[in-house]
Amino acid sequence: MEWNTSNNNKRKMIVIYGGHFSNMPGFYEEVSSVLMKGTDWKVGTLDGFDDILYGGFGVFENNEEIELIWKESQKSRNDLGFDATRSFYQNKINQGKPFNIELIQQKLDELISGKGQTLFEILIEIIESHGNITLILD
Known part of the structure; x- marks a missing residue:
């Protein structure tokens, strides 16, 4: 700091x-x-x-x-990598509103397929x- x-x-x-x-x-x-x-x-x-x-x-x-x-x-890079990103998206999907679940599911699918960003x-x-x-x- x-x-x-x-x-x-x-x-x-x-x-x-x-x-x-x-x-x-x-x-x-x-x-x-x-x-x-x-x-x-x-x-x-x-x-x-x-x-x-x-x-x-x-x-x-x-x-x-x-x-x-x-x-x-x-x-x-490791801490905020694949696993953390998958959990980040999954938590938003589980929470539901106010999040755009379809968009977040798409981002999660892209991550899992190797095309999405961490x-x-x-x-x-x-x-x-x-x-x-x-x-x-x-």
């Missing part, structure tokens, strides 16, 4: 530690403590994670250049969709 401004590249450096979590609730806790330091708001969904990456209400401003370093990313891959895609954030998997 550290951030600083590096003089050589003018980007704020933010570090997420894969060793601090082993599941999605833990990931949300980690990014909440790192990205939302000093606020009352906590991340609890993929959409919420995407929202905070726009900046403006956490530790960085809208469109500010950020270097996001994900330490122990290989551990996270939670780790979804998180990477979300981060990389923000052009002001440079992701470094460590």
Whole structure:
């Protein structure tokens, strides 16, 4: 849980530690403590994670250049891999509303057939969709 401004590249450096979590609730806790330091708001969904990456209400401003370093990313790749993703989708299906069960079943089927994304891959895609954030998997 550290951030600083590096003089050589003018980007704020933010570090997420894969060793601090082993599941999605833990990931949300980690990014909440790192990205939302000093606020009352906590991340609890993929959409919420995407929202905070726009900046403006956490530790960085809208469109500010950020270097996001994900330490122990290989551990996270394993922790948030196939099994965790299958459980994530299955829990939503079991819960039912307000979730779109057909869409989630489709995503689960794609995962099982080897075509779908794991939670780790979804998180990477979300981060990389923000052009002001440079992701470094460590």
